Amino acid sequence: MDQFKSVSIVKKANVYFEGKVTSRTVLFADGTRKTLGIMLPGEYEFGTDAAEVMEILAGELEVLLPGESAWKVYTGGDSFQVPANSRFSLKVKIVADYCCSYEE
Numbered sequence: 458m459d460q461f462k463s464v465s466i467v468k469k470a471n472v473y474f475e476g477k478v479t480s481r482t483v484l485f486a487d488g489t490r491k492t493l494g495i496m497l498p499g500e501y502e503f504g505t506d507a508a509e510v511m512e513i514l515a516g517e518l519e520v521l522l523p524g525e526s527a528w529k530v531y532t533g534g535d536s537f538q539v540p541a542n543s544r545f546s547l548k549v550k551i552v553a554d555y556c557c558s559y560e561e
Contacts, residue, residue, distance in 0.1 A: 461485070474501055480557070490561070496553040502546045505539050508560040512536040516553030521546040 467482040471492065478501060480494025496518070513535050519528040523543040531537060533554075539545050541560075 474499065490559050492557045494555055496547070496549045496555065498549050498552065500546070500548050502544060504544045505541055508541040509539050510536055510558045511539065512556045514554040514556060516549065517551040518553050519548040519550065
């Protein structure tokens, strides 16, 4: 899906790692939530409350998922799942445009 219809956007940005990772929250009428964001090159670690699916729209990054020992490369068009209540690491190689869907 290239666009979302009939949504609300939270005006305040989510800003992490001194502005190197930012996103905006998109709220749907059915109560679901997504974030759309940009990650600049760098290394980051995130924690999750809810399970999430991260779709890479553009860019390139390496991901180390919970319980894994090998990093995996993801580029535009790829996606990966992260379990709830876990931590995962990212090495962003090329500016990454992403959409994160939360399973609450």
